[in-house]
Structures are given as structure tokens and as C-alpha cells.
Amino acid sequence: MSGLEDLEKLSLQEWLFRLERNPRFQENVAAFRHWPAEPGRYAPFPTWMHPGLRTVLEKRGIHQLYSHQGEAVEAICTGQDVVLVTPTASGKTLCYNLPVLQSILDSPETRALYLFPTKALAQDQRHEISGLIQELKADIKTFTYDGDTPDDARQAIRRQGHVVVTNPDMLHAGILPHHTKWQKLFMNLRYVVIDELHVYRGIFGSHLANVIRRLVRICRFYGQDPVFICCSATVANPREHAEAILERPVRLIASSGAPTAAKTFILYNPPIVNRELGIRQSALTPARHLASDLIRQGIQTIVFTTSRLNVEILTRYLKDQVKKGHTVPGSDDVVTGYRGGYLPNLRRRIEAGLRNRSILGVVSTNALELGIDIGDLEACFMVGYPGSIASTWQQAGRAGRRQGESLAVLIARSAPMDQFLAENPEYFFARSPEFCRISPDNLLILLHHIKSAAFELPFEQGERFGKEDLMELLAYLEEKGVLHREGQRWHWAAESYPADEVSLRSINPENVVVVDATETGKPVVIAEVDWDSAFTAVHDEAIYMMESQQYHVDKLDLERKKAYVRRVEVDYYTDAMTYTHVRVIDVFQRKPGHSVFVEHGEVQVVRKVVGYKKIKFYTAENLGYGDVNLPEKDMHTTSYWFTIPRGLLRDLPFTQAEIIDGLSGLAYSLHHLAAMILMADIRDIDTCIGDKSGEFFLSSGRNGRALVSASLQGKENPEIQAPLRLDDFDPTLFLFDAYPGGIGFSELLFEEHDRLLNSARQLIRGCPCTQGCPSCVGPTLEVGAGGKEAALAILNLIADEIPLH
Numbered sequence: 001m002s003g004l005e006d007l008e009k010l011s012l013q014e015w016l017f018r019l020e021r022n023p024r025f026q027e028n029v030a031a032f033r034h035w036p037a038e039p040g041r042y043a044p045f046p047t048w049m050h051p052g053l054r055t056v057l058e059k060r061g062i063h064q065l066y067s068h069q070g071e072a073v074e075a076i077c078t079g080q081d082v083v084l085v086t087p088t089a090s091g092k093t094l095c096y097n098l099p100v101l102q103s104i105l106d107s108p109e110t111r112a113l114y115l116f117p118t119k120a121l122a123q124d125q126r127h128e129i130s131g132l133i134q135e136l137k138a139d140i141k142t143f144t145y146d147g148d149t150p151d152d153a154r155q156a157i158r159r160q161g162h163v164v165v166t167n168p169d170m171l172h173a174g175i176l177p178h179h180t181k182w183q184k185l186f187m188n189l190r191y192v193v194i195d196e197l198h199v200y201r202g203i204f205g206s207h208l209a210n211v212i213r214r215l216v217r218i219c220r221f222y223g224q225d226p227v228f229i230c231c232s233a234t235v236a237n238p239r240e241h242a243e244a245i246l247e248r249p250v251r252l253i254a255s256s257g258a259p260t261a262a263k264t265f266i267l268y269n270p271p272i273v274n275r276e277l278g279i280r281q282s283a284l285t286p287a288r289h290l291a292s293d294l295i296r297q298g299i300q301t302i303v304f305t306t307s308r309l310n311v312e313i314l315t316r317y318l319k320d321q322v323k324k325g326h327t328v329p330g331s332d333d334v335v336t337g338y339r340g341g342y343l344p345n346l347r348r349r350i351e352a353g354l355r356n357r358s359i360l361g362v363v364s365t366n367a368l369e370l371g372i373d374i375g376d377l378e379a380c381f382m383v384g385y386p387g388s389i390a391s392t393w394q395q396a397g398r399a400g401r402r403q404g405e406s407l408a409v410l411i412a413r414s415a416p417m418d419q420f421l422a423e424n425p426e427y428f429f430a431r432s433p434e435f436c437r438i439s440p441d442n443l444l445i446l447l448h449h450i451k452s453a454a455f456e457l458p459f460e461q462g463e464r465f466g467k468e469d470l471m472e473l474l475a476y477l478e479e480k481g482v483l484h485r486e487g488q489r490w491h492w493a494a495e496s497y498p499a500d501e502v503s504l505r506s507i508n509p510e511n512v513v514v515v516d517a518t519e520t521g522k523p524v525v526i527a528e529v530d531w532d533s534a535f536t537a538v539h540d541e542a543i544y545m546m547e548s549q550q551y552h553v554d555k556l557d558l559e560r561k562k563a564y565v566r567r568v569e570v571d572y573y574t575d576a577m578t579y580t581h582v583r584v585i586d587v588f589q590r591k592p593g594h595s596v597f598v599e600h601g602e603v604q605v606v607r608k609v610v611g612y613k614k615i616k617f618y619t620a621e622n623l624g625y626g627d628v629n630l631p632e633k634d635m636h637t638t639s640y641w642f643t644i645p646r647g648l649l650r651d652l653p654f655t656q657a658e659i660i661d662g663l664s665g666l667a668y669s670l671h672h673l674a675a676m677i678l679m680a681d682i683r684d685i686d687t688c689i690g691d692k693s694g695e696f697f698l699s700s701g702r703n704g705r706a707l708v709s710a711s712l713q714g715k716e717n718p719e720i721q722a723p724l725r726l727d728d729f730d731p732t733l734f735l736f737d738a739y740p741g742g743i744g745f746s747e748l749l750f751e752e753h754d755r756l757l758n759s760a761r762q763l764i765r766g767c768p769c770t771q772g773c774p775s776c777v778g779p780t781l782e783v784g785a786g787g788k789e790a791a792l793a794i795l796n797l798i799a800d801e802i803p804l805h
């Protein structure tokens with residue numbers, strides 16, 4: 001048990017009762033909702049169920065199925081592809097484990113493939129089915145097959161595994177290309193389970209759809225047509241999304257029969273601390289006070305934040321708060337962080353600590369949003385809107401299972417999306433979750449998978465793979481020398497291994513390991529950082545944090561993929577500064593009749609980390625800057641943009657600096673509003689101000705905002721160079737897909753151009769702040785005192801082209 005076990009405990013109901021009578025808290029509550037517990041609806045066990053399975057379930061206290069489980073089991077066993085969309089802890093796992101185990105008991109040659117988006121979830125679910133098999137005392141073998149599987153175990157898995165638990169990445173690179181070694185699996189593959197289907201959206205989902213195309217193609221080669229069983233959190237289009245990934249009709253099962261616990265949901269908007277600037281109290285402040293109070297009462301609590309950095313900051317704050325006034329041994333260990341980058345053994349230890357309640361508080365990114373078993377948590381805090389309604393409900397569902405009382409609190413930040421929800425709570429409670437969108441026929445993605453598919457099996461004349469003209473694409477690859485045509489068939493002709501050329505998640509598959517060199521001669525690997533994050537998290541002189549311990553980065557060695565750190569105790573953390581500029585490569589569409597040029601097309605995005613800020617704990621004071629010299633990163637994607645002719649801007653009664661502030665504030669507003677209009681995660685799109693040639697871009701450095709030349713980007717302190725004049729070019733505001741190749745968001749924004757700008761005008765004009773604030777054009781310290789007025793003037797300048805609705 002935890003070091004706080006001897007403290008007097010309040011129940012969650014008592015704590016909530018006290019909170020409801022706290023006037024200082026209640027005056028900032030934007031919404032307070034309570035849902036009573038709901039009883040379950042049930043269905044009998046199927047008459048055909050194996051008696052051994054029935055006995056095992058009855059020993060676990062399960063004497064009947066929930067209604068949705070009964071419906072799913074019947075559908076699956078009659079060969080229907082299904083997608084299950086029911087809440088957290090509604091027993092979705094049993095929906096596929098029962099038919100799979102029944103089939104294997106009836107026919108021992110039967111095989112099943114389980115796909116989970118993360119290794120942790122795969123391990124968790126393997127333990128679940130292994131427990132059932134152990135109690136059955138049946139000769140059914142289930143194995144996890146991922147990058148951590150030892151080489152000597154792989155042959156046994158291929159030969160003996162009835163249920164192979166893996167992830168899409170391993171299926172893509174480790175199983176499908178070697179299908180001849182997996183003949184036993186593919187010749188008897190009856191079921192394919194795809195869990196957490198809602199995760200597969202955007203670029204990841206577009207890749208998965210192509211991996212499924214390849215899987216189905218190989219199954220057909222071996223004479224099999226497996227049943228697909230998909231499970232998802234609530235999204236707006238579950239059947240449509242499942243059918244887009246599987247390219248076949250799917251039955252939707254969305255009415256849950258599981259009982260639900262009583263739940264209280266609070267939407268809390270921190271108080272304004274500077275009304276003139278529209279600055280609110282940091283969302284971290286109420287989170288640390290409320291969560292630490294619950295933890296001290298022995299109420300197990302999870303806190304979700306929107307970034308890895310905030311995980312570490314809040315973990316430190318909570319540890320300090322929980323220890324304050326308590327000298328109980330072990331009280332420092334009752335709070336921990338959890339995020340990507342922690343080593344697997346540490347993550348498993350934290351998960352176990354949550355299950356056995358030795359850990360009472362955990363601060364996490366969305367890494368714990370998925371269905372990993374972490375026990376029965378009672379309270380959930382979300383520090384900032386997670387980016388989508390679906391994610392919000394998924395995170396809230398991590399607290400409260402099927403019995404008792406649970407609490408979810410969404411603490412709004414000053415960001416426009418958070419404030420919109422705080423001002424319009426009914427929008428949140430009444431709105432359906434977001435649509436999942438994929439673009440599997442994105443040419444870059446499709447070509448990668450056509451090459452991988454050709455490596456696996458030759459293509460035949462007249463075969464289909466996606467919606468594009470396959471024969472034309474095969475001819476193109478033949479021309480490039482990677483395919484060889486022989487009669488009516490195309491064979492792989494290159495020496496390369498095509499599956500290695502692409503990562504399904506569109507990030508560099510390489511990681512940088514973090515090496516603690518505090519003790520001379522005893523370097524220890526303490527964490528790993530994905531390649532892209534390494535540029536901002538472990539650059540030279542950065543403060544890297546893990547489990548609230550601070551480490552100074554002495555050296556980032558990109559060539560050897562190592563970051564050398566040493567333990568320090570300082571009162572600040574670091575935040576990297578990145579420059580971004582965009583160059584138009586091709587224009588796909590233009591809106592006619594606009595003096596402001598509105599276009600959609602392909603762009604090159606170049607990013608470079610050039611410095612960092614030192615931010616003091618608790619006060620968030622800026623303690624200084626440092627320079628960073630790292631190589632540029634670039635990608636090709638799709639973008640929507642509009643260009644304002646410089647002649648129009650000359651007529652505005654503002655200085656050049658004020659106009660730049662206005663453009664910056666407008667970009668801030670449009671970025672947040674675009675995510676709302678698309679019903680997408682704000683991280684799916686990004687923004688930049690510059691010109692179409694990519695020669696100039698807007699820099700926000702230590703000396704304020706200025707337009708600078710991209711040619712200066714590789715030089716030290718480019719923002720201190722002489723600023724450019726707006727007379728030199730026509731400024732362009734880009735909103736682009738944050739994924740290589742694009743996934744269709746920018747095209748939708750191009751179509752919604754008038755609505756988007758009209759919404760921005762309404763938002764900025766209606767905001768009660770005087771000079772701009774985080775709820776409209778961004779913080780005054782970042783956007784400038786004239787940013788709000790100038791942004792509104794720019795919008796009014798082109799108002800004749802965005803009629804007010």
C-alpha cells in the first residue's frame with residue numbers, strides 16, 4: 001500500500017459534497033453534470049457455448065452476458081464483420097475472446113490475429129486471454145509478437161500460436177513480408193481483431209487501411225477470408241470508419257448493456273487574473289490543488305495533460321504538494337508521471353502500482369487514454385481540452401468502472417477552443433464526437449504499400465488495390481526499375497526491403513536514447529525519445545525531466561542517437577523555439593473572383609529548432625535564452641492558404657510591426673477555429689506566415705516578432721537581423737496538414753474559407769478583452785498590444801469577400 005494509507009480518508013462523495021459548498025470554487029464552474037448509476041441489460045449464454053467456457057465464466061461470477069456482448073458473439077459466430085462502440089469497461093474484450101476460444105476448442109487448427117496500437121495494450125490483452133486459457137486448462141497457445149520478441153521464440157510462435165497478438169507496425173514489416181514462414185497462421189486464419197479503431201485516423205489510419213489491403217490479399221492467396229472484429233471508443237462515424245479501413249460492409253453494435261457507475265462531470269474555468277490582458281490562472285494551478293487534495297484523502301486519481309513537458313511539471317508540483325506537511329515514509333512514491341519515452345519496465349511497474357493502489361496519483365499524456373488495465377480509478381482531471389470530444393470522453397472514462405462514484409473534471413486553459421467550450425458547455429455535452437478521417441489513396445502512402453504488396457506477392461493483370469488505376473501505378477514502378485513485368489504479372493525486382501522504407505505513424509522510426517552519465521563510468525539508459533521530439537526535448541543545454549527529476553543535457557549526439565544527461569536541481573525548465581517556413585510547390589485549386597488569393601495545393605514545410613527559453617517553476621517567469629544549432633527537418637504536405645496583396649495592407653492605419661502582430665493574431669485564431677470546424681485534433685493541422693516562395697517567414701524570437709529571410713535561418717540569432725518590410729512581398733497565411741503527403745484537412749479548409757474567416761471575425765470582435773488575449777488572438781506578450789485591433793482590421797479589409805452570416 002501507499003505511504004498515505006494511515007491518513008484519515010474522505011470518500012469521493014464526501015469530498016464532492018464539500019466541493020459543492022465551496023463558493024470560491026463554484027463561481028468558476030462553467031458546467032456541473034451528474035449522471036446516476038445505470039443497471040445493466042443482459043443476454044443468456046449462447047446454447048452452443050463450450051461447457052468449459054461456461055464453467056470458467058461462472059467461476060469469475062459471470063452468469064450471463066451483457067446484451068451487446070450477446071449480440072456481438074452471435075454476429076461474429078455467423079461470420080459477420082462487426083464494429084463494437086461501447087464505453088470503457090463495458091466488456092468489449094469478451095466479445096471477441098469468446099468466439100475465438102469457442103472456434104479453437106471446436107477446431108484446434110483455427111488461428112486468430114489480434115492487432116493493438118501499442119505494445120503495452122497488446123501485453124495487457126494477451127494476459128487477459130491467457131488467464132481464460134489457463135482456467136480452461138486447454139491446449140491453446142497465445143503469444144505476443146512484436147519488436148521485443150526474442151529471435152529464438154519467433155519460429156515457435158509462427159508454428160504453434162493459435163492467437164498471435166501484435167501491432168500494425170509488426171504486421172506491416174515483420175509478418176506480411178514473410179508470409180511464407182507464417183503459412184500455418186494464414187491457412188487457418190479465421191478472425192482478425194482490430195482494437196482501439198478510433199486511434200487509426202489521419203496518417204496512421206491511412207497506412208493501416210493499406211496494411212489491411214495487403215493482409216486480405218495474402219489471406220485470399222491462402223484461401224481464407226477472415227472475420228474482422230473492430231472495437232472503438234465513441235466516434236461520430238464508427239461504421240463508416242470501419243468500412244473505410246476494411247473496404248467491406250460492417251455491422252455496428254453501439255448499444256451498451258453494461259451497468260455504469262454514477263458520474264459527476266465538472267467543466268471548470270480558472271479565474272481571470274488580469275482582466276485587461278484577458279489572462280487566466282494557469283490550468284495547472286487548480287489541477288495541482290484539487291488532485292493533491294484527493295490523493296491525500298486516499299482517492300486514486302489520474303491527471304491528463306496535453307504535453308510531455310506538462311506531465312513532468314505537474315508531477316513535480318503534485319509530489320511537492322503531497323509531501324507538504326507529511327513525513328509519512330514513501331509518500332513521495334504515491335505520485336508518478338507516465339508518458340511515451342519511459343522505458344517499458346518502468347511503465348509496467350507504474351501500471352502494476354496503479355492496479356495494486358501503491359500509486360494513488362498518476363500524471364499522463366494520452367498514453368493512458370487507451371484501455372490498458374490500470375485498475376479502478378475514482379477521479380480524472382483533464383488539464384486542458386484534449387483536442388477532441390472523443391478524447392475527452394475517453395479520458396473521462398478512465399475513472400469509474402461499473403460500480404461506485406466517479407469524477408471527471410475538465411480544466412479549461414486560455415486557448416480559444418477551451419474558452420469556447422467553457423462559454424458554450426452545451427456544445428460539448430450535446431455534440432457528437434468527431435469524425436475519423438483517413439486518406440488511404442494518398443499517392444505517397446499508396447505507392448509505398450503497392451511496393452510492399454508486390455514484394456509479398458506478384459500483382460496480376462486486372463487486380464485492384466485501392467481506388468487509383470493500379471495498372472498505371474505498376475507501370476510507373478516498372479519504369480523506376482523496382483518492378484519487373486513478365487506476361488500478365490509484375491514481380492518485385494529491387495534488392496531493397498520496401499516495408500523498411502516507411503513508418504506507419506509517419507515519424508522517423510529511429511529513437512534517441514537518454515543516457516544518465518551523472519556517475520562517471522556508470523552510464524545508464526533511463527529513457528528514449530522519438531527522433532522528431534529529440535530536437536526539442538534533448539537538445540544541448542535542455543533540461544530533460546523524468547518522474548519530476550531534472551537532467552541537464554550535456555550533449556545530443558544525433559549520429560549515434562544518444563543524449564548524454566546528468567542529474568541537476570534547478571528551479572527552471574526549458575522550452576524550445578522553432579522556426580517554420582513554407583514554400584508552395586504546386587497549386588491544385590483557386591477560388592475565383594477574390595482579390596485576396598485563396599488557394600490549395602502542395603507545399604514544402606521546413607522546421608528548425610534555433611533556441612530555447614528558461615522558464616521558472618510556479619511563476620513561469622522567463623529567466624533567459626540559449627541558442628541551439630540543429631539541422632533542419634522538412635516534409636511535403638498539402639495546405640490551404642490565402643495571400644493578401646501588399647497594396648491592400650498599405651491602406652491600413654497601422655505600422656508594419658502592428659500589421660505583423662495582426663497577421664500573427666489572425667493565424668492564432670484561425671488555427672484553433674479550423675480544428676473546431678473540422679472537428680479534428682488541433683495537432684492535425686499547423687500554421688505559418690510567410691510568402692509563397694518560402695523566402696520569408698514570421699519569426700517570434702527573443703526580440704519580438706519580425707519577418708526574416710529563410711536564408712538567415714541557419715545563422716546564429718536570425719531574428720536580430722534587420723527585419724524585412726511588408727513592401728518586399730505579399731504576405732501569405734498557411735494552414736497545412738501536419739503529416740507528410742496530407743490527409744485532406746487542408747482541402748476541407750479551402751472549401752470552408754468564407755466560414756472560417758467569418759468565424760474569426762465574430763470571435764475577435766466578440767471577445768471582451770481590450771488588447772487581445774489567449775481566448776482570441778493569443779497572449780498580448782506574444783502577439784503584441786495592437787494584435788487584436790490589427791487582426792480585426794485585416795479581416796474587415798477583406799470583409800466583402802466573407803459575407804457575415
